[in-house]
Every structure is written in structure tokens, then in C-alpha cells.
Amino acid sequence: MEIDVVLPCLDEEAALPWVLGRMPDGYRPIVVDNGSTDGSARVAAELGALVVSEPRRGFGAACHAGLLAATGEVVCFMDADASLDPGQLPRVTGPVASGRADLVLGRRVAGPGAAWPLHARLGNAFLGWRLARRTGTRLRDIGPMRACRRADLVALGLTDRRFGYPLEMVLRAAERGWRITETGVDYLPRSGRSKVTGTVRGTLRAVGDMRRVLSGPGGTG
Incomplete structure (x- = not known):
């Protein structure tokens, strides 16, 4: 089975060698450069990853560009900052x-x-509570590492291009009756400072984007 791994990337030159070096056999990394000012795109290409450029800033924009570039039957998403182990x-x-x-x-x-x-843990718990309230799907973490079948995900027609993209994926999947589950993965010291959870402002921005997704059609405001 062909498996693609979408890695949204913004200035992760230092982390990419470890991340790409840990990629399992049979997993094709797709690094989506979302406007990096360092050598992320060059390093990723030198290490054998498919590099996709997405100039429109936004986590969801990068994820979706990677999804559209993927061809494998299964597609995965994970951060490129070495906080998660591709292994x-x-x-x-x-x-x-x-x-x-x-x-x-x-x-x-x-x-x-x-x-x-x-502040990041509390924001995550709040979103999980809102998701369960709306869909009945109970998750302990709206985490960035995930996998599903590529064609099914494309068919969901996700529209968010900011930090609401991961939650919209779960929300639309739950509304379609997908079987959603979770499994434990190690959360490691990341390379550099997080663009989202590293600051209260970043966390609030992400939670705001996700609240907007939850408050869409059929939401509770």
C-alpha cells in the first residue's frame, strides 16, 4: 500500500534531517514549504522528499496543498518540527x-x-469537549499526527485554510459517520519554538480558528 506523509513546513531546516531520516520504508514524505526564509525546501529536496511550495500562508493551506499533491492510497499528516517521531x-x-x-x-x-x-493543553481540552458535544466523538487530543484514506479525505471538501483545518477534518469525518479512533504517540522536545503552542497568543489564534469551524453550519455558536 502506498502511503504519503504530508509535512507542513515553515522554517524547519534544523529539524528536517532528523524527521526525514526517521521516515519508515514505504512512506513518502511530502514537505510543503509555506514561505520558509531558511533552507527548508533545499534540505528537504536534498534528503529525497517531494517538495511542494504553498505561498499562501496558513497551516490548512499547507496541509491541503500536500493532500492534493499526494497520490498514495493512505495519507498521513504530521508536524515537521521533530516533536513527533515518524517511526x-x-x-x-x-x-x-x-x-x-x-x-x-x-x-x-x-x-x-x-x-x-x-494554555495549549487547556485549549486542546476545550476543543475536545466542544467536538464531543456537537458530534458525540470523544477524543483526548486533536493531535497533528493522523492518517486516513486519501480519496475519502479529498471527498470531504475541507474549506478551512488556517489552524481550523485539523479540527474540520475530524468534524466532517464524524458527520459522515467515519470510524474515528486514536492511539498514543510520543510527544518529544521540538526543534525551535512552536509557531502555535509556544505562545499564548498563538494558542488563542488556533483555538479561535477552530471555534469558528465548530460554529459553522450545524454548530452551536
Whole structure:
């Protein structure tokens, strides 16, 4: 089974060698350069990744550009900052490949030195509560590592191009009756400072985007 791994990337030159070097056999990395000012695109290409340029800034814009560039039967998403180990991707792809689940999310389990501030944890818990309230789907983490079948995801017609993209994916999948589950993955000390959870402002911006998704058609405001 062909498996593509979409890696949204903004100035991750230092992290990419470790991330791409840990990619399992049979998993094709697609690094989506979202306006990096360092050598991220060059490093990714030198290490054998397919590099896609997405000049429109936004986490969702980068993710969707990678999705459209993917050709594998299964597509994965994960951060490119070394906070997640690509070697654990089979944990999320396994249930999808075997037909036991339609969407699998990696539930982050923080290890020593992992930077997961309290404000980010609280924001994540709030979104999980809102998701359960609206759809009945209960998840402990709206995490960035995930896997599903590519054609099915394209058919969902996701529209958010900011930080609401990961939540919209889960929300639309739940509304379509997908079997959604999660499995534990290690959350590691990342390379550099997070563009989102590293600051209260970044977390609030991400939570705001996701609240907007939840408050869309059929939402509760």
C-alpha cells in the first residue's frame, strides 16, 4: 500500500534531517514549504522528499496543498518540527490500512522535556469537549499526527485554510459517520519554538480558528 506523509513546513531546516531520516520504508514524505526564509525546501529536496511550495500562508493551506499533491492510497499528516517521531507512523496507519478505522489520530503522550504548555493543553481540552458535544466523538487530543484514506479525505471538501483545518477534518469525518479512533504517540522536545503552542497568543489564534469551524453550519455558536 502506498502511503504519503504530508509535512507542513515553515522554517524547519534544523529539524528536517532528523524527521526525514526517521521516515519508515514505504512512506513518502511530502514537505510543503509555506514561505520558509531558511533552507527548508533545499534540505528537504536534498534528503529525497517531494517538495511542494504553498505561498499562501496558513497551516490548512499547507496541509491541503500536500493532500492534493499526494497520490498514495493512505495519507498521513504530521508536524515537521521533530516533536513527533515518524517511526511511529505505523501506529496510526495500521488501523486504516487494515480497514478497522477510517481516521486515526495520534494522541500525544508528553515525554521528558516536551514543550506542551498549560494554555495549549487547556485549549486542546476545550476543543475536545466542544467536538464531543456537537458530534458525540470523544477524543483526548486533536493531535497533528493522523492518517486516513486519501480519496475519502479529498471527498470531504475541507474549506478551512488556517489552524481550523485539523479540527474540520475530524468534524466532517464524524458527520459522515467515519470510524474515528486514536492511539498514543510520543510527544518529544521540538526543534525551535512552536509557531502555535509556544505562545499564548498563538494558542488563542488556533483555538479561535477552530471555534469558528465548530460554529459553522450545524454548530452551536
